[in-house]
Amino acid sequence: MNMREKIQTAAARYPDQRSAIMPALLIAQKEHGHLPGPVLEEIADILDVERIWVYELATFYTLFHTEPVGMFHLQLCDNVSCMLRGAEDLLEHLEVVLGIKKGDTTPDGLFTLTTVECLGACEVAPVMQVGDDYHGDLNIARIDALLDRLRAVVGQATGAGIAAVAPPGE
Numbered sequence: 001m002n003m004r005e006k007i008q009t010a011a012a013r014y015p016d017q018r019s020a021i022m023p024a025l026l027i028a029q030k031e032h033g034h035l036p037g038p039v040l041e042e043i044a045d046i047l048d049v050e051r052i053w054v055y056e057l058a059t060f061y062t063l064f065h066t067e068p069v070g071m072f073h074l075q076l077c078d079n080v081s082c083m084l085r086g087a088e089d090l091l092e093h094l095e096v097v098l099g100i101k102k103g104d105t106t107p108d109g110l111f112t113l114t115t116v117e118c119l120g121a122c123e124v125a126p127v128m129q130v131g132d133d134y135h136g137d138l139n140i141a142r143i144d145a146l147l148d149r150l151r152a153v154v155g156q157a158t159g160a161g162i163a164a165v166a167p168p169g170e
């Protein structure tokens with residue numbers, strides 16, 4: 001099924017097409033990795049809804065990306081529980097070892113670093129989401145080990161080039 005068909009299938013479950021915008025955005029982001037303007041317009045056309053409604057949701061929620069993100073999107077929670085358990089130090093460490101600031105992507109396109117509000121996993125704070133996976137009880141050693149594992153994934157794939165690594169969402 002192509003993106004249009006997937007969105008139409010999802011939209012059939014909703015009596016109001018406006019309610020299908022969120023699932024349509026998730027489908028499109030899995031397909032494209034992020035949500036540039038033309039994709040948002042295509043979603044509006046498929047659902048036959050106002051374009052502004054699609055833009056509003058795509059730019060409101062942090063889980064949607066209107067700009068390209070790295071192969072690994074590091075989303076560190078900096079809300080209260082995680083902050084009390086060292087998230088600020090982890091952010092500082094990530095900025096140093098990756099050589100970027102919060103909100104940026106490494107020049108090799110591997111990592112994008114952002115902070116997010118509570119990920120709903122406070123019991124294992126501090127927490128970072130990478131793609132669809134959560135990593136909890138983090139400390140600097142675990143962060144370093146995680147980055148090594150992620151780089152190794154790319155390293156294993158580079159026998160055939162970085163493009164061999166599955167794009168976001170797959």
Ligand code: FES
Nearest residue numbers: 077079082118119
């Ligand atoms: S405050 Fe970080 S997961 Fe809840």
